[in-house]
Amino acid sequence: MVKIGITARLFLSLLIVSMLTAVGVGLGTRWSFTRGFQGYLNEVEARRMEAMAFEFSRAYQEHGNWDFIRNNREAWERYTGAIGRERATSPRPGGDSIYYAVPDKAPRRLGLYDEHGNHLAGNLQAGADLRYQPVLVDGKMVGTLAGAPLRGLQEEAEQTFQAQQQRDSLFIGLGTLVLAALAAMLLARSFVAPTRRLIAAASKVAAGDYGVRVPHAQRDELGTLARNFNIMVATLESNEALRRHFMADISHELRTPLSVLQAQLEAMEDGIEPIDASSLKALMDEVATLSRLVDDMRQITLSEVGAFDYRREPLDLAALLDSEVHKWRDPLAQTGTEILVERPSTMIIDGDTVRLRQLLRNLFNNTLRHAEGATQLRISLHIMRQQAVLTLADNGPGVSDAGLPMLFERFWRGDHARSRTTGGSGLGLAICRSIVEAHGGSIGAMHTHTATPRGLTIRITLPLSGEIA
Numbered sequence: 072m073v074k075i076g077i078t079a080r081l082f083l084s085l086l087i088v089s090m091l092t093a094v095g096v097g098l099g100t101r102w103s104f105t106r107g108f109q110g111y112l113n114e115v116e117a118r119r120m121e122a123m124a125f126e127f128s129r130a131y132q133e134h135g136n137w138d139f140i141r142n143n144r145e146a147w148e149r150y151t152g153a154i155g156r157e158r159a160t161s162p163r164p165g166g167d168s169i170y171y172a173v174p175d176k177a178p179r180r181l182g183l184y185d186e187h188g189n190h191l192a193g194n195l196q197a198g199a200d201l202r203y204q205p206v207l208v209d210g211k212m213v214g215t216l217a218g219a220p221l222r223g224l225q226e227e228a229e230q231t232f233q234a235q236q237q238r239d240s241l242f243i244g245l246g247t248l249v250l251a252a253l254a255a256m257l258l259a260r261s262f263v264a265p266t267r268r269l270i271a272a273a274s275k276v277a278a279g280d281y282g283v284r285v286p287h288a289q290r291d292e293l294g295t296l297a298r299n300f301n302i303m304v305a306t307l308e309s310n311e312a313l314r315r316h317f318m319a320d321i322s323h324e325l326r327t328p329l330s331v332l333q334a335q336l337e338a339m340e341d342g343i344e345p346i347d348a349s350s351l352k353a354l355m356d357e358v359a360t361l362s363r364l365v366d367d368m369r370q371i372t373l374s375e376v377g378a379f380d381y382r383r384e385p386l387d388l389a390a391l392l393d394s395e396v397h398k399w400r401d402p403l404a405q406t407g408t409e410i411l412v413e414r415p416s417t418m419i420i421d422g423d424t425v426r427l428r429q430l431l432r433n434l435f436n437n438t439l440r441h442a443e444g445a446t447q448l449r450i451s452l453h454i455m456r457q458q459a460v461l462t463l464a465d466n467g468p469g470v471s472d473a474g475l476p477m478l479f480e481r482f483w484r485g486d487h488a489r490s491r492t493t494g495g496s497g498l499g500l501a502i503c504r505s506i507v508e509a510h511g512g513s514i515g516a517m518h519t520h521t522a523t524p525r526g527l528t529i530r531i532t533l534p535l536s537g538e539i540a
Contacts, residue, residue, distance in 0.1 A: 079259075081255075081258075081259040081262060081263060082255050082256055082259040085251075085254075085255035085258060085259065086251065086252055086255045089247075089248065089251030089252070089254075089255060090248060090251070093244050093247050093248055093251070094244075096244075097240055097241075097244045100240060101237060101240060113220050116180075116202075116218060116220075117202060117204075117218075120181070120202065120204040120216050120218055121204060123150065123151055123181075123204075123216060124204045124205065124206045124207075124216055126150055127140075127150060127183070127206045127214060127216070128206050128207055128208050128213075130150065131206065131208055131213055131214070132208055137185055137191050137213075137214065140183070140191055140192050141191050141192070142191075142192070143192065144192075146192075147183070147192040147193060151181060151193070180194070180218055180219040180220075181193050181194065181216060181217070181218045181219075182194050182195055182216070182217045182218075183206075183214060183215075183216055183217075184214060184215045184216075184217060185213070185214050186212055186213050186214060186215075188215075191214070200219075200220055201217050201218065201219055201220075202217070202218045202219075202220060203215055203216070203217055203218075204216040204218070265285075265289065265293040265294075265296075265297060266293070268285050268286070268297075269285055269296065269297065269300060272284070272285045272300065272304075273300075276304055276307065281304055281307050281308035281311055282308065283304060284301050284304065285297045285300060285301060287301065325361070325364065328357045328360045328361045328364070329361070331357050332354060332357045332358070332361075335350065335353060335354055335357075336354070364498075368498065381423045381426060381509055381510075382423050382425075383421045383422055383423055383510075384421065384422075384423075384424075385419050385420070385421055385536050386419070386420060386421075386422055386424050386427070387417050387418065387419060388418045388419070388420050388422070388427070388452065388459055388461070388533070389414050389415055389416065389417050389418045389452060390417070391424065391427060391428060391431070392412070392414060392431065392450070392452060392461070393412075393414075394428075395428065395431040395432065395435065396410055396412055396450065399432075399435040399439070402439060403435070403438065403439060403448060406439065406443075406445075407444075407445075407446055408438070408439075408442065408445050408446060408447065408448050408465070409446060409447050409448070410448050410450065411447060411448070411449045411450065412450045412452075413449070413450070413451045413452070413453075414450070414451070414452035414453075415452065415453065415454075418452060418454065418459055418535075419535070419536045420459050420533055420534065420535055420536050421534070421535075421536050422510050422533065423510075426506045426509070426510075427506070427510075429502070429506065430503050430506045430507065430531075433499040433500065433502060433503050434463055434503060434529060436499060437499055437500060438463065438465055438467075441467070441527075442465040442467030442468075442527065443467060443468060444467055444468060445465040445466050445467030445526070446466060447465065447466050448463065448464070448465045449462075449463075449464045449465075450462070450463055450464075451464075454535070457534075457535055458512075458532045458533065458534060458535060459532065459533045459534070459535055460530065460531070460532050461530070461531040461532075461533070462528060462529070462530050462531075463528070463529045464519045464526060464527070464528040464529075465519065465526050465527055465528075466519060466520075466525065466526045467525075467526055467527065468525065468526075469518055469519065469524060469525045469526045469527045470516070470518075470527055471524075472524065475516050475517065475518075478500055478516045479500045479501055479503070479504040479514065479516070480501060507531055507533070510533055510534070511533070511534050512531060512532050512533040512534065513531070513532050514529065514530070514531045514532075515529070515530050516528065516529050516530075517530070
């Protein structure tokens, strides 16, 4: 089966439409011309009859009766033989324009009758569609001209003119079809060109080239498709970059504890490191670090793909906050950090108790690990614009301006010198962002003191009960 491309199909479609239009216009023009030309000739015949009636009226006045033309073929032809349908360029004496008289050319569709209906000259005419022209003398009808309408082109000049018009219409139609074919070809190519560019770009994207873009200057559906294609490719390019960075980060995070484990095990094997409780504890610490890292990676992956099982129900966020503050007050006090809480007695929201508890624990753990030198952790819970707003502000060293936007990214640490033991996996705040967004809220970070950038403030907003869409 022959495969026809979209360009050929579009070209054939436009050409067929053009051909049908040309044929329809041609047939309509031919019918209109034949009908109009025949009507024009009938109108000319009607005016001829008026001129003939005028001539017969003058002749009747001159002779006093119809005897001059009764059964007189020569007189009939003399008065009615003006078959040429132009008026004379020189007026007849008296100022009346007449037709030229052509011998032996009396009209065959015309007859003359007296006032009593008796046939005087010409051909006997019959039919319901006859045209009658009275011959008047001093306002009195003395005779009648009866003419049959023209039902076809009978004269050679008329038929030649019609044939010429049809021949010219055929040539014009053929020329129009040629122009239509050229226009269809150009239009088909111009319409399909953006599609071809999209096909070529899609092939490159399928091969892994995410840097390709297509022009989208058009303001039609194809331009919209090109813009959406570019957005899609940019998203794929960004996702591919994130995937590569994520794999590199995972490899980097796993390499250090594995290297430590390998070094300690080799030392034990070579007898350099004794196999005792202290050595085994060091190995267990590294294994615990690996387990925590793997668990954090699993949680962040599940939260980002929406695999966490969130069971939302009305809960008292203020009571949940009190419960976690009570657990973390002593660990933070051992580092010299005092917790100050400002909250209402109750605040009901729709949320998952387990995930929100995990959110609070990650935030407290982040303060415990990174807010070195902080003496206060101020916690505020209040309602603003129909939302619950939770703020945790410490007065520790804080994060640099460049680090604030990166604070909730995976594997990001403000101090790269920290180990995984002291600095964590770098996934805690990323998990917090996923949990907050899954609850329909938002999370952000800023400096606690803006005049002299210091301290870290984390602000969370969550919809109140009944506000989650």
